[in-house]
Amino acid sequence: MSAVRRGFERGAKAAARFTGHPLCFGLAVLVVLAWVISGPMFGYSDTWQLVINTGTTIVTFLMVFLIQNSQNRDAAAVQIKLDELIRATRTAENALLDLEELDEDALERFRKRYEDLACQARDEAQRRGQPTGISAER
Incomplete structure (x- = not known):
């Protein structure tokens, strides 16, 4: 496995753990509150609105890939576990192994x-x- 891929996997796992933590949600709420409170200071300008729109768009775009990576990893692990249960069960139908393919x-x-x-x-x-x-x- 390449160093880039290992780095991505480590980073994706760490980011998924962090973004799923209540602290991250709290930080996101604080950012939105800071943005709302700063509205009057910036006269609710187009630039003020653009800041939150751009920020949330970028975060959403990146989170799509992070969530997909996490779901792919989880689904693969579940499939492997199910394949092992099928394989280890004497009366199971081994034709069901790798069914997802x-x-x-x-x-x-x-x-x-x-x-x-x-x-x-x-x-x-x-x-x-x-x-x-x-x-x-x-």
Whole structure:
């Protein structure tokens, strides 16, 4: 892994931890309050408005990439954990490993297959008089 990528990952993790902390939210509130309070001093000028608009646009733009990086990392970790649970379960279907890499049509076929299995299991439980946790209104 390159030094640039390692640096980005370390920075992204640190930024995600910081921006998710209540202190960061408090700092953002203080910045907005300072901007609002300074309005009369600047006569609510166009430049005064431009400062907050530009600042929030830049922060939002950067946060999109930070959030996406964090979600990608979290999703990959969850997928790996799920793959390991499937792999380690003797009766599990190993064809489900790496399922997230399939195209939409293949995913839809799997989803339909498991939806049908779930319906069959609920019907069987109902025939035996066992609760299914699913209301009859469905």
